[in-house]
Amino acid sequence: MKSGRIGLNAWGLSQAHGGAGKLPCDSCPGRSLGICRPLEDQRLAHLLAMGGQRHWAKREFLYRSDDPVQALYKITKGVVAESRVLDDGRRQIVGIRTVGALCGYPDHGGRYLFSAEALTEVEACSFERTRFNAFVGRHIDLACALAEDTSERLVRATENMTVIGQLRSMERVAHFLIEIFELYATQNAGAQPLALHFTRHEIADYLGLTLETVSRSFSKLRDLEVIALVGVDSVAILNEKRLTDIAKVS
Amino acid sequence: MKSGRIGLNAWGLSQAHGGAGKLPCDSCPGRSLGICRPLEDQRLAHLLAMGGQRHWAKREFLYRSDDPVQALYKITKGVVAESRVLDDGRRQIVGIRTVGALCGYPDHGGRYLFSAEALTEVEACSFERTRFNAFVGRHIDLACALAEDTSERLVRATENMTVIGQLRSMERVAHFLIEIFELYATQNAGAQPLALHFTRHEIADYLGLTLETVSRSFSKLRDLEVIALVGVDSVAILNEKRLTDIAKVS
DNA sequence: CGGGAACTTGATCTCGGTCAATATTGGTGG
DNA sequence: CCACCAATATTGACCGAGATCAAGTTCCCG
Numbered sequence: 001m002k003s004g005r006i007g008l009n010a011w012g013l014s015q016a017h018g019g020a021g022k023l024p025c026d027s028c029p030g031r032s033l034g035i036c037r038p039l040e041d042q043r044l045a046h047l048l049a050m051g052g053q054r055h056w057a058k059r060e061f062l063y064r065s066d067d068p069v070q071a072l073y074k075i076t077k078g079v080v081a082e083s084r085v086l087d088d089g090r091r092q093i094v095g096i097r098t099v100g101a102l103c104g105y106p107d108h109g110g111r112y113l114f115s116a117e118a119l120t121e122v123e124a125c126s127f128e129r130t131r132f133n134a135f136v137g138r139h140i141d142l143a144c145a146l147a148e149d150t151s152e153r154l155v156r157a158t159e160n161m162t163v164i165g166q167l168r169s170m171e172r173v174a175h176f177l178i179e180i181f182e183l184y185a186t187q188n189a190g191a192q193p194l195a196l197h198f199t200r201h202e203i204a205d206y207l208g209l210t211l212e213t214v215s216r217s218f219s220k221l222r223d224l225e226v227i228a229l230v231g232v233d234s235v236a237i238l239n240e241k242r243l244t245d246i247a248k249v250s
Numbered sequence: 251m252k253s254g255r256i257g258l259n260a261w262g263l264s265q266a267h268g269g270a271g272k273l274p275c276d277s278c279p280g281r282s283l284g285i286c287r288p289l290e291d292q293r294l295a296h297l298l299a300m301g302g303q304r305h306w307a308k309r310e311f312l313y314r315s316d317d318p319v320q321a322l323y324k325i326t327k328g329v330v331a332e333s334r335v336l337d338d339g340r341r342q343i344v345g346i347r348t349v350g351a352l353c354g355y356p357d358h359g360g361r362y363l364f365s366a367e368a369l370t371e372v373e374a375c376s377f378e379r380t381r382f383n384a385f386v387g388r389h390i391d392l393a394c395a396l397a398e399d400t401s402e403r404l405v406r407a408t409e410n411m412t413v414i415g416q417l418r419s420m421e422r423v424a425h426f427l428i429e430i431f432e433l434y435a436t437q438n439a440g441a442q443p444l445a446l447h448f449t450r451h452e453i454a455d456y457l458g459l460t461l462e463t464v465s466r467s468f469s470k471l472r473d474l475e476v477i478a479l480v481g482v483d484s485v486a487i488l489n490e491k492r493l494t495d496i497a498k499v500s
Numbered sequence: 501c502g503g504g505a506a507c508t509t510g511a512t513c514t515c516g517g518t519c520a521a522t523a524t525t526g527g528t529g530g
Numbered sequence: 531c532c533a534c535c536a537a538t539a540t541t542g543a544c545c546g547a548g549a550t551c552a553a554g555t556t557c558c559c560g
Binding site for chain 2: 092095113143147152153155157159160161166207248249
């Protein structure tokens with residue numbers, strides 16, 4: 001690990017999502033607080049010492065909704081889908097969390113609000129809940145980073161309300177592809193084609209569609225020569241402008 | 251105004267939304283920080299002195315998305331709808347904000363992310379953005395309350411993703427009614443019938459439906475004797491259990 | 501290779517969208 | 531206070547995007 005001071009981004013807590021880019025720090029209350037200073041190695045070491053590295057295989061659950069919150073997880077490898085399931089089995093994937101993201105909050109009465117399923121092999125640093133909260137309490141720059149992360153998740157969630165509420169099936173799929181490419185960009189450096197790590201069924205549950213409709217939308221985008229399908233899980237973007245136009249939302 | 255110490259709820263920043271109820275303070279990082287102490291009158295006075303009371307007529311906009319953020323507004327009267335509009339005119343209402351709510355954040359590069367329209371006469375205390383941020387910086391209990399508010403908005407937004415993505419039209423309308431009744435409960439003390447202050451078109455844009463479908467769902471719920479329609483904007487719940495069952499989501 | 505899971509494609513159905521009349525209703529002025 | 535009118539809501543008829551049902555096909559992984 002590098003010596004010296006480490007920015008909040010090292011925690012992935014203020015990781016930029018989507019094309020919107022990071023909100024200016026000016027908008028973060030902690031900024032005017034003067035508390036958005038970078039974490040120092042000592043704190044970093046302390047926090048890391050608190051948590052144990054854990055590992056999950058593809059399709060394993062990190063936790064399920066309504067389970068008591070024992071730990072929070074900072075993902076260090078892989079992709080996780082957070083979802084809600086209705087009594088009759090309908091499922092909505094409400095968030096995609098990848099390297100740098102902190103999973104397991106907000107909670108609801110001390111229980112996980114969502115289920116979190118590993119879409120790939122996943123590794124994460126686990127923090128025992130009460131000790132993590134206490135640590136956040138003692139290090140206000142972390143509290144600030146957490147608040148900023150929550151705010152970005154809110155922006156993302158409202159964007160997805162618009163996608164699901166207003167866009168047609170092909171538009172939603174186009175939006176999903178752009179989101180994934182941006183989300184994976186940091187780890188992937190923009191290489192093409194890109195493995196999505198989502199089955200058609202999972203994409204469908206994220207976009208409020210059926211897997212058949214998702215499949216047809218992929219085929220349509222392929223026929224329009226906007227994307228290329230490589231194998232069953234990988235996609236290359238052939239015409240980014242067209243794709244962005246189809247996706248409609250920022 | 252009462253003397254003595256005033257809880258965060260006096261700010262409406264941690265106002266309980268929906269049936270889920272308030273998250274336990276234990277889950278708020280600020281709690282373990284020991285910064286969730288109530289505001290004192292002096293601070294309250296200071297903050298209020300900073301802001302001017304403003305007024306909007308029904309259908310006026312408090313602000314529009316992409317306008318530079320000049321002020322944040324704490325609503326003291328009325329109901330506001332926050333929305334996003336696509337280039338082709340499709341609109342998604344992404345949030346309903348009423349007395350106690352703070353409007354105008356998060357922003358996006360110093361510009362409002364949503365438009366905010368008054369659904370009724372609205373009064374709000376306006377806080378100049380930079381001064382508000384500075385004040386939040388000096389009073390960490392307020393920063394904590396803000397973070398908690400953001401977290402609750404996130405919970406609400408993910409719930410709405412599920413409603414829009416998974417529920418059928420009548421289920422969505424049932425969910426909307428329950429949400430409104432809970433949202434207005436504090437001001438209304440549960441009186442029946444309740445004025446929604448939403449046109450069918452606005453409900454449609456909130457639920458990702460058309461106004462005709464919303465109207466048909468109302469009629470269907472009326473025919474099932476689950477609700478009664480009073481005038482054009484008021485509703486009484488005749489069978490709360492049925493309505494909750496139909497709504498499916500928490 | 502072989503088998504099973506995931507994907508694609510086709511046929512058909514259905515819910516909600518669209519288009520088009522009415523019907524209410526609440527606000528306004530006589 | 532009532533009559534009128536514009537705005538909003540309701541209802542009906544029809545249409546179509548996406549869901550459902552049902553084969554096939556591809557692809558991965560052992």
